[in-house]
Amino acid sequence: MRYAMAVDTLKCVGCSDCVVACQTENNVPIGFCRDWVVEVTDGTYPRLEIEIRSERCNHCENSPCVRCCPTGASHYAEGGVVLVTPHKCIGCGACIASCPYDARYPHPDGYVDKCTFCLHNRVEKGLDPACVSVCPTKCMYFGDLDDPNSPVSKVLKNRKYKTLIPEAGTNPQLYFLL
């Protein structure tokens, strides 16, 4: 079991529906987010390109955040999903500093929070993560990489893709379709 997500940069319009759907689904306080949108423009008018990416925790196989956590709050859960156990977290922020993707934020209740792939509240019930199921452009694919028939396996087989900052050596599990 290896959960992963692929985001199609050719279809994403950057509407941020994924951000607000995650906030309402996961009670993320206003002013914070577990996922966000990045837009990169290249070129000179009128020869231009834009890449739009819906980003979140990369659920790395080799996660610096899990390695540096002094209390074991950050851990690998089912399918390699990286989670934080709030009551074990002391809010030291080491994980925030160690993450190459800036995917974590200090929750006002005193612990560090981040994307969970909606593991417990949706995925375990057979639902897609909130961001995937809300996206109006259907640009996100989620599933088990060990299952060749999962949406994410199928789309990664047929499309060109990249990961972000692969040189950090974390083996990220968030893929961007090109």
Added chain:
Amino acid sequence: MSSRRSFIKISALGIGGIAAAGGLSRLATGAVSGNASTEKIDSPEQNLHRTPTYCEICFWQCAGWVYKDESGNIKKIVGNDDDQHCNGRFCPRGTGGVGQYYDEDRLKTPLIRTTTDGKETFREASWDEALDYIAHRMQEIAAKHGPECIALFTHGSGGSHFGHMLKAFGSASITAPSFAQCRGPREVGFLTTFGDIIYSPERIDIRDTRCMVLIGSHLGENMHNGQVQEMSDAIDRGATIITVDPRFSTAASKSKYWLPIKPATDLALLLSWIHVLIENEWYDKAYVAKNTVGFEQLREHVRPFTPEWAYGITTIDPNVIVETAREMRNASPSVIINPGRHVTWYGDDTQRMRAVAILAALLGAWGRRGGYYQPEKLHLPSYPVPPFPVPRRQPTEAYGGKYPLANEVVSNGLCDATIPTVERSCSYKAWIVNGTNLLAAIPNQANTLKAIEALELLVVVDTMPVELTGYADVVLPECTYLERYDMLRNSNHRLPNLALRMPAVQPKYDSKPAEWIARELAAKLGLEAWFPWKNIEEMLDWQLKQMGTSLEEMQRLGVKNFPRENDDLYFNENEEAVFNTNSGKIELYSSDMENEGFAPLPVYTAHEEPPEGYYRLNYGRAPMHTFSRTANNPNLTDLMDENVLWVNPKVARLWGLKTGQMVKLKNQDGKQSTFAIKVRVTERIRWDSVYMVHGFGHNNPKLTRAFGRGVNDTELITRVHIDPVMGGTGMRGNFVTFITEFEPNGKEAEA
């Protein structure tokens, strides 16, 4: 203003600390506030109670489910899988609709304008008192001037309730800015060509198209949900998208062709495309011969409009004009020239939309799969009421003789007719305004304020304190769509359908549903006969039973799709198609236009260019906001809390502007923006124009998140080019320059 109707800041109290913006580079993260504290709930889906609704954050009206947590608080809203508007997926605004309910800046209680110590202010009132006051003033005005001197300006679901009340009272002057400030020209352009309008949601078959041309539509930034979904599928299918836009829009970045057109020259490109299709015999000959009139006149008319001619005007390479025309021809008839939505630009907009319609006709796309389908809606009977009194004057008489082809009431026509003149008999004396902030919706604010100044009564019914609320005599707080029933959504679509909105929770504060307000006001006006139902549930149930369903069933389903009455989603190729035009055919040469003294074939007119040091003010939409009405929604403000000014790097160099720098703007008439706006230096815009998202720069301090954030484009649109065909307010002939030194008074003043 030196008048009795001065702007009242509803309350200066309670403006808490506005959170400082975090210096985040992330596009979608907004201000970071440190005081939010929410309980951590990971509720299993099945524990959440859900009720159906259809969304009111924009006109698309997607049907969805409102989920509540164990404590009965609204937790989230998601799309209804059976709904053709959204296919189970809400857009960010719909998902963020919860914020409209929770917004602590909402209007909370009725307010009546009063003078204390020589100072105008609002005092809180009970509903009974506020409605008594309005009824009394309406009766006074009716006795003095006639009931037809009361007008309703509306946008959204409240309109049907207040419109019903007003019609019973004796006025038919009911208008929405969605016609003359928005989609009017396209409806008239298509009506005069095909004898039918485009409808909303638009009847364009993106699902099955092979080629879509976006000309002035930034789909994806304007989040027309079903269309964005179908466009995304079209990208997957490899359909050709051709985007014409002076700005490198999101859609342009997804397109096979981007035509970076010089602003205000779109009609020249359209005429040239028509020229290329005809000269190369690339049009659908059988379709044109069978279904159209005026082809020979059209051929003669467009003969001079070669791609080389268009190049000199539009700056688009002639080869690209030919190549894109060939793409359309190759996809014909499964091709869409997207009619767009906000198309009131330069005052010759109906003519431009006629050219769009003609192009669609030449490609044989109207009535064809992948082009423009024939939508259908239910014949839903209304609850029986006595006939409405015949008003002594129709609203069209208010702007008598003008805008002859307008097929809806022209809002700015009523606004103009409110300003008294010697020669005009009809002046409006009272306005009821529901769900639209007219000072942001109708351009030329000075004119709108002059009209407001002349009113004897202004009633504003809204959920939020907006600019217009400050000028009201009475403010009525309606509850949000999440707290009420409304009329059934009965939309034109591929399948006829109904959607129900019901309250998920009780109205917050002392706010009330629009239907209740209209019914109670009607009772005070002695119009009970027109509101014979006990409550809205009874009325809806009666309607639903006529359709073979019931309120009880709809509460469970939310949406119900019905089979089509006619099997005519696309033309039956073996039958003669009949069009609702004078000739019964598609009129390439428009007899309606000719009969009214307008050019029967579209003519390109050069529009004014920016003076030196000025830049054309272009504006558009962001996917997370609707007009100016979501600018204070906490969830959506979190995604985008201000607009920014797009400036080309060449221009920025010339003026020494840097990304993040605050500037004020001044237009060609010397009108200066109230607040400052953050510069965004980007290659995505031409050097002859600047761009901002509409709907920001609120100056009502009661909007704690929206106040002073960004610039209100409408206040800079002082020059309006009226479309003589249908009264549309062309807004894109305004030019601005930068003011780099100023006294901070908006968001930046807080720092």
